[in-house]
Amino acid sequence: MNTGLLSVRNVHVNFGGMKVLQGINLDVAQGEIRGLIGPNGAGKTTMLNVISGILRPQQGDIQLAGTSIVGLKPSQIAELGLGRTFQTSQLFKGMTVLENLMTGLHRRTRGGFLTAGFNLKLRQVEEEQMEEQAWRALEFVGMTQFAERTATELSFGQQRVLEIARTLIGEPKVVLLDEPAVGLSATRLIELDTLLRRIRDEKGVTLILIEHVIRLVMEVCDQVTVLSSGSCIADGAPQMVRNDPSVIEAYLGKELRARH
Amino acid sequence: MAPFRRRNVLLVLLAIAIIVPPFANYYYLFVANLVAIYVLLAIGLNILVGYTGQLAFANAAMFGIGAYATGLLQVRLGWSFWLAFPVGGVIAAAVGLAISLPALRLKGLYLALSTLAFAQATQWVFLHWDAVTFGAGGFKTPPLSFDPLPISKPLGLYYLSLLLAVVLFLFAQNLVASRVGRAFIALRDSDFAAESLGVDLLRYKALAFGVSGFYAGIAGGLNSALLNFVAPEGFDLFQMVLQKAMIVVGGLGSIVGSLLGAGIIVILLEVLREVKGLQEIVFGALLVIFVLFMRGGLVGLLKRKVRGWEEPLRLVSRRVRPKQSETSQTAARTEKADS
Amino acid sequence: MILFSYLLMSGVTTGALYALVALGLVVVNKATGVINFAQGEFFMFSGFVAWVLHVQLGLNYAVTFLFTIAIGFGLGALTDRIAFRPIAKADVVSLVLATVGIAFVLKGIARVLWGGKGDYLSFPSITSPDPITVFGLMVIPQQLAVLAGTIVILILFAAFFRLTRAGKMMQATADNAKAAVLVGIQTDKIYTLAFGTGAAIAAAAAVLTAPITLLYPDLGFPIFLKGFAAAVMGGLMSLPGAVLGGVILGVAESLAGGYIHSSVMELSPFIVIMIVLVFRPNGLFGFQTSRRV
Numbered sequence: 001m002n003t004g005l006l007s008v009r010n011v012h013v014n015f016g017g018m019k020v021l022q023g024i025n026l027d028v029a030q031g032e033i034r035g036l037i038g039p040n041g042a043g044k045t046t047m048l049n050v051i052s053g054i055l056r057p058q059q060g061d062i063q064l065a066g067t068s069i070v071g072l073k074p075s076q077i078a079e080l081g082l083g084r085t086f087q088t089s090q091l092f093k094g095m096t097v098l099e100n101l102m103t104g105l106h107r108r109t110r111g112g113f114l115t116a117g118f119n120l121k122l123r124q125v126e127e128e129q130m131e132e133q134a135w136r137a138l139e140f141v142g143m144t145q146f147a148e149r150t151a152t153e154l155s156f157g158q159q160r161v162l163e164i165a166r167t168l169i170g171e172p173k174v175v176l177l178d179e180p181a182v183g184l185s186a187t188r189l190i191e192l193d194t195l196l197r198r199i200r201d202e203k204g205v206t207l208i209l210i211e212h213v214i215r216l217v218m219e220v221c222d223q224v225t226v227l228s229s230g231s232c233i234a235d236g237a238p239q240m241v242r243n244d245p246s247v248i249e250a251y252l253g254k255e256l257r258a259r260h
Numbered sequence: 261m262a263p264f265r266r267r268n269v270l271l272v273l274l275a276i277a278i279i280v281p282p283f284a285n286y287y288y289l290f291v292a293n294l295v296a297i298y299v300l301l302a303i304g305l306n307i308l309v310g311y312t313g314q315l316a317f318a319n320a321a322m323f324g325i326g327a328y329a330t331g332l333l334q335v336r337l338g339w340s341f342w343l344a345f346p347v348g349g350v351i352a353a354a355v356g357l358a359i360s361l362p363a364l365r366l367k368g369l370y371l372a373l374s375t376l377a378f379a380q381a382t383q384w385v386f387l388h389w390d391a392v393t394f395g396a397g398g399f400k401t402p403p404l405s406f407d408p409l410p411i412s413k414p415l416g417l418y419y420l421s422l423l424l425a426v427v428l429f430l431f432a433q434n435l436v437a438s439r440v441g442r443a444f445i446a447l448r449d450s451d452f453a454a455e456s457l458g459v460d461l462l463r464y465k466a467l468a469f470g471v472s473g474f475y476a477g478i479a480g481g482l483n484s485a486l487l488n489f490v491a492p493e494g495f496d497l498f499q500m501v502l503q504k505a506m507i508v509v510g511g512l513g514s515i516v517g518s519l520l521g522a523g524i525i526v527i528l529l530e531v532l533r534e535v536k537g538l539q540e541i542v543f544g545a546l547l548v549i550f551v552l553f554m555r556g557g558l559v560g561l562l563k564r565k566v567r568g569w570e571e572p573l574r575l576v577s578r579r580v581r582p583k584q585s586e587t588s589q590t591a592a593r594t595e596k597a598d599s
Numbered sequence: 600m601i602l603f604s605y606l607l608m609s610g611v612t613t614g615a616l617y618a619l620v621a622l623g624l625v626v627v628n629k630a631t632g633v634i635n636f637a638q639g640e641f642f643m644f645s646g647f648v649a650w651v652l653h654v655q656l657g658l659n660y661a662v663t664f665l666f667t668i669a670i671g672f673g674l675g676a677l678t679d680r681i682a683f684r685p686i687a688k689a690d691v692v693s694l695v696l697a698t699v700g701i702a703f704v705l706k707g708i709a710r711v712l713w714g715g716k717g718d719y720l721s722f723p724s725i726t727s728p729d730p731i732t733v734f735g736l737m738v739i740p741q742q743l744a745v746l747a748g749t750i751v752i753l754i755l756f757a758a759f760f761r762l763t764r765a766g767k768m769m770q771a772t773a774d775n776a777k778a779a780v781l782v783g784i785q786t787d788k789i790y791t792l793a794f795g796t797g798a799a800i801a802a803a804a805a806v807l808t809a810p811i812t813l814l815y816p817d818l819g820f821p822i823f824l825k826g827f828a829a830a831v832m833g834g835l836m837s838l839p840g841a842v843l844g845g846v847i848l849g850v851a852e853s854l855a856g857g858y859i860h861s862s863v864m865e866l867s868p869f870i871v872i873m874i875v876l877v878f879r880p881n882g883l884f885g886f887q888t889s890r891r892v
Contacts, residue, residue, distance in 0.1 A: 052456060074455040083456065090453035094445045094513060099573045103442045107458030113467055116438030117431040123438055127575035130439070163453075170457065315692050362877050368691035369634050373827055374876050380824060381869040388862045497820055501703055504696060512692070537710030537816075544703030551697045552685050 005030040005206050006051070006174050011060030013046055013230075020046050021057070022230045028174070033200055034208045035221035035238070039251055042227040044210045045087070048176045051208075052084050053077040065173060079107050083172035085163045087179050091151040097162060098147040101134035104169035137169045141195065157188045161195065168199065175199075177209040181216050189216060196220050218242065226250065265568025266516060274426065281418055289414050293486055295526045296421035297479045302506040302518035303432050304475025309504075310512035311436060312468035313448025315368055318359060318375040319503050321382035322473045324495030326352040326480025328386065328393060331401045331490040336392070341404050341485060348484075349477035356473020360466040379500065386492040398491025401484050421482050428475060432515045435471075442573055444468055445513075498540065502529070505543045508550045511557025514571055520558050605737060606857040607850060612742040612811075614849020615749040619804035620826030621833070621841035622756065623797035628835055630769045630793030631687070633694050637678060637702035638801055639823025644705050645671045645802035646814045647713050650722055664806050671802025672795040674705075679794035684787065702819065710816040722809035741810045748807045752800065753842060760838070769793060821865065828868040831875050834882025844883075 004027035013021040021043045028034045036044050049055040051062055053074035062069050069077050092100050109126045116123050138144045141161050146154060154162060160180060167175055181192055193216060199205050211217045217224060217238065224241045226234040228250040234241050241247055281289055305319045330348035333339045339347075359378060363371055386393050393399075406416035435441055443464050446454035455461055484490045502525060510521020525543070532539045550557060562569045620642060627635045635641075645667050653663040682697040730737045760766035772779040772789045779786055812818075829848045833840015848871060856864040875883060 054452070054455075073460065074452075075458050075460040078456055078458040086452060090450040092442075092446050092449040092453070094449050095442065095573055099442060102439070102574055103446050103454075103459075104457055106439055106443060106446075109439050111439055113435060113440045113471065116440045117435045119434045123434070124575060124577075127438065128577055131574060131577070166457070309692070313692070315695060362873070365880075366876060369695060370876050370880065372691075372695050373634070373824075373831075374872055377824060377828075377869040377872040380821075381866060384862070384866050384869075498703075501699060504699070508696060535711065537707040540703045540707030540710065542707075544700040544705075544707060547700030548682055548697050548704070551693045551700065552682075555689075555693065 004028045005032075005065055006208070007063050008047075008051070009061045009063075011047075011050060011057045011062065013043075013050060013055060013057050020230050021050070024060070024227075024230075024232055026225060026232070026235075028206060028208055030173075030206055031200060031204055032206055032222045033196060033220055034206075035217040035224040036208060036210045036227065037212070037214070037217055037224060038227035038233075041229070042250075043230045044227055045178060047227065048084060048178055048208075048210065051077075052082060052176060075107075078170075078172075081171075081173035082176070083167035083170065083174070084176035085160075085167055085178055085180060087182065089156075089159050089163065091159055091163060091166075093150070093152050096148050096150055097138070097143070097154070098131070098134050100151050100162065101137050101166050101169055102130040104137075104166040105130045105133060107170050133169060137165045140168075140198075141165045157184055160184070161192075164195070164199075168203065168205065171203075172205065174206045174208065177207060179210055179212065181211055181213040189213065192216070193220050214242075264566050266562075267568070270516075270519075277422055282415060286414055289418055290486070291526065291530055293414075293418045293421050293482075295523055296418070296425040297482050297486065298503075298506065298522040298526050299425045299519055300428055300475050300479040300482075301503050302510065302522040303429060303515055304472035304479075305503050306507045306510075306512065306515065306518045307432060307436070307444070307475075308468045308472040310507055310514065310517075311441065311448065312444040312465065314363065314465065314468060315372045316359075316363070316375040316469070316472075317372055317500055317504075318356075318379050318382075319472060319476050320495045320497070320500035321379040322352045322356060322476035323480045323483070323499065324382060324386060324492070325355055326477030327484040327490045327495070328480070329477070330481035331399065331484045332392065334402050335399060341402070345478075345481040345485075348481040349474050352477025352480065353470045353474035356469040356471075356476075357466050359473075360462075360469035363469065364462050364465055376497075379497070383492055383496060386495070396492060398489060398493075400489050403488065404485050417482070417485055421486075424478060424482070428478070429515065429519065436515060437571075437573055437575055440464075440467070445573065501543055501547070505546050505550075507557075509546055509557055511559030512555070514557065514559040516569070516571065517557050517559035524558075601737070602857060603854075606853045608738050608742060610850035610853030611846060612745050612808075612849070613853065614846035615745055616804050616808050616822075616845070617825050617829045617848050618842040618845025619749060619752065619800050619807075620822055621829035621845045622753075622838060623800040623804075624826050624830045625833070625835060625838055625841045626769075626800070627793050627797040628830075629838075630772055631683065631790050633683060633698070634827070634835075635678070635794065635797060636695060636698040636823065637682075637705060638797065638826060639819035639821070640702040640705040640709075641671060641674055641798040641819075642801040642805045642822050643814070643816065643819035644674065644709055645798075646722075646805035646809050646812075646818075647709055648802075649806045649809050650713075650814060654722065664803070667806050668799045668802045671805075672799040674802075675794040675796070675798025676791045678798070679791045683790060683794065687790070702823075706816050706819060713814075713816070721813055739811070745807045745811070748803070752803055756800075756838070765789075765792060821868075824868040824872075828871040828875075831872060832883045837882065840882055 006028040008024055008026035011021055011024045012019070024047065036047065038044055046055065050057050053069065053072055053076070057070060060070070064077070064080055064082060067080060069080060092103060095103065109130060111123045111126050135144065135147070138147055143158065143162065146158070151159065151162065164177070164180065181189055184192060196207060197220060200207060221238055223236060224238050225232060226241055226247050233250060234244045234247045277292070281292060301319065301323060308314050308316055326348045329351045330341070330344045333344035333347060334341060359375065362374065366374055387396050404413050404417065406413060409416065436444070443454065443459045446457070446459055447461060447464055451461055483494070506521035506525045507518055509524060510519065511517025528542060529539065532542060554560065556563070559569065620638060624634060624638050627633060648670050649663050649667045652658045652666055653660060658666070678698070678701050682701050683694070686693050686697060730739050733743070760770060768779070768784045769789050769792065771782070772784055772786050825848060829844035830841045832844030832847065848867060852864045852867040855867065
């Protein structure tokens with residue numbers, strides 16, 4: 001039974017004989033902020049890659065708002081309302097901030113190459129609309145001054161925020177965030193926390209985030225799923241998961257075992 | 261005001277290009293016609309290599325396919341130039357699309373080599389499929405006439421080439437400043453992110469290959485009419501290196517750069533016409549020098565030094581936002597400092 | 600049967616040549632991650648240099664051999680300094696275009712110095728040109744010389760990589776350049792060594808085959824493509840794979856040329872490259888290749 005906006009059923013992923021994900025089940029409800037944590041190598045990024053279509057599971061099903069997305073191309077899954085960010089900066093370096101954001105609206109516009117080349121009305125109208133929306137997105141994250149800058153001129157923290165803005169501008173239903181807090185200072189972390197909440201509250205977007213900064217996860221997530229060695233070992237409210245003995249063992253147990 | 265703004269410079273060049281030729285001798289007319297042809301080649305290649313980041317080496321082959329198609333349709337099937345010519349362009353575009361399919365899985369260096377191998381194979385077909393292509397000796401195309409217009413063939417062909425160059429230049433400029441152009445660049449800069457935003461990789465790669473194929477095919481058709489002759493030599497690796505040199509010298513990722521690069525390379529080509537070895541040395545050296553020291557090409561230099569040469573990737577309209585005020589710009593500068 | 604044995608022998612000999620060119624490509628690729636588009640021109644240029652030394656200056660074969668290899672090494676090292684080192688961290692487009700530029704510069708110089716298109720220089724035969732019979736096969740002694748020479752080079756090479764410190768350092772740099780720096784390996788020197796060695800191998804191949812091939816400035820690119828096709832069969836990172844690929848390519852081409860039509864021989868690299876890259880990009884033989892991150 002599929003209960004959530006995004007549901008994952010019995011997904012298995014193998015890489016050359018290694019079982020990277022084994023029988024994962026996940027249900028994320030609309031409007032939730034879900035945290036996905038676990039020690040390194042647990043399969044968290046693989047999970048995101050499978051959901052976004054970069055990898056195909058050997059077994060299992062994934063449904064987004066009731067539609068099965070296994071086997072679809074990443075661009076098709078994006079069309080259905082899934083967005084994601086990546087661990088490393090994937091801003092388009094050859095474009096300005098504004099243009100990066102306008103590219104985020106790709107799936108919402110339809111002008112083709114003939115329309116563009118011959119400068120037909122549709123192109124003009126869509127360009128104007130896209131620019132308007134890009135400015136609004138910049139206002140939402142408070143970065144309008146950087147509109148004409150090349151993406152590479154921004155600081156690291158600003159780039160991360162911009163990527164999130166770029167994913168949001170297409171109004172996806174679900175956004176996957178891969179370690180959004182990596183490398184952020186304490187001040188920036190608080191800003192990220194606020195931003196994530198605003199995204200959920202003002203935009204109604206469902207978020208799934210992989211994070212290692214546990215403090216952020218505890219503060220902002222409604223529910224937390226824990227992966228370890230390809231299996232899901234815990235799933236529940238942040239405080240509950242934090243005190244779950246198997247979770248503690250998964251994180252610490254590896255250290256202890258390594259030391260003997 | 262900025263008198264050397266790009267728009268003014270280009271308009272002046274266009275005016276010269278329209279007014280002067282009837283008074284020029286045939287040799288200069290020939291070179292000018294060649295420039296128009298190479299502008300088309302350079303723009304098409306830049307869209308594929310500079311904007312979409314596909315390191316393909318098949319453009320010279322497409323150039324040849326356009327020339328051979330236009331020529332053979334006239335010679336073997338008796339078609340008129342005016343029909344064979346656009347069809348030649350379409351055939352080249354179709355071949356471009358066909359190559360894009362295997363190209364989807366190949367990146368960087370592997371793409372370079374497989375397209376090189378494809379180009380080599382195309383040369384082989386031109387050379388050996390005598391029954392169709394007339395083999396190594398090439399073939400003459402029927403003389404072109406512009407009746408009933410009272411214009412000589414060289415002048416008529418020149419104006420046709422100029423017209424096509426201008427139209428396709430504007431088309432390309434519009435194309436890159438649209439969601440299509442941004443999709444191309446997104447594909448180049450981060451195909452993962454592009455896909456996650458809904459950009460269908462296959463579709464846009466195919467489009468880039470198809471468009472560059474079309475431009476090259478049209479250039480090929482014009483070339484066949486200019487020389488009145490089609491033979492395998494004009495479409496070899498040297499030709500490919502010439503085209504690469506054009507876009508590198510002019511500026512990768514710039515339509516105007518393609519224009520500059522084409523002009524300069526054709527002039528150099530004519531100046532060094534006597535000694536082929538010297539041509540090879542000069543163009544090879546140009547490639548190396550520009551790749552090492554001037555990655556943005558001449559246009560990159562112009563963008564830094566002269567106002568009015570920016571090439572935004574969007575349709576800049578006055579209506580959307582007024583100009584930024586000074587204070588918000590200083591705020592931006594200080595903001596970046598803390599992070 | 601005679602035709603077959605002749606074709607086979609001829610194929611193995613050209614295969615040896617392709618194997619050497621491919622080897623040079625793989626050496627550079629393993630150490631630097633770059634395919635040197637000028638490899639064919641290194642071969643061609645060295646061939647001309649050998650001609651100058653042996654035919655114009657009258658030096659004997661052995662001396663010519665050594666000098667040509669040294670000059671070849673120098674060419675490679677120079678290419679490294681000019682076209683690779685300054686942009687070693689740049690994107691693929693730049694790296695490829697830089698070596699293509701060098702290739703054309705070399706070709707142009709060769710053309711200016713030693714003749715335009717259509718002029719073929721020939722190198723006199725070192726061994727007797729008359730065929731001899733070996734195990735019932737008719738062979739030209741120079742072919743045996745090529746094979747013997749190739750085998751010697753391969754053995755020296757394998758020894759270099761496995762036994763000498765420089766060779767092991769090259770492997771290490773290829774596997775992980777950053778770690779290599781941390782361990783104290785001077786990667787810059789390794790890059791130069793790699794380029795130089797790759798070019799030297801091409802030079803050796805040129806001198807070996809000069810007596811049985813004709814020299815002309817445009818022969819570089821087709822040789823490069825064939826070398827690449829051979830290297831790709833081995834997955835671009837495997838030295839034995841490149842050699843095996845070269846021999847297979849040479850023999851297949853020779854047989855196709857003999858039994859189908861001689862013009863088909865020029866098409867072979869295209870067919871091989873397209874098939875391998877599209878269907879089995881890691882090479883035909885499944886040799887373990889180190890991953891390029």
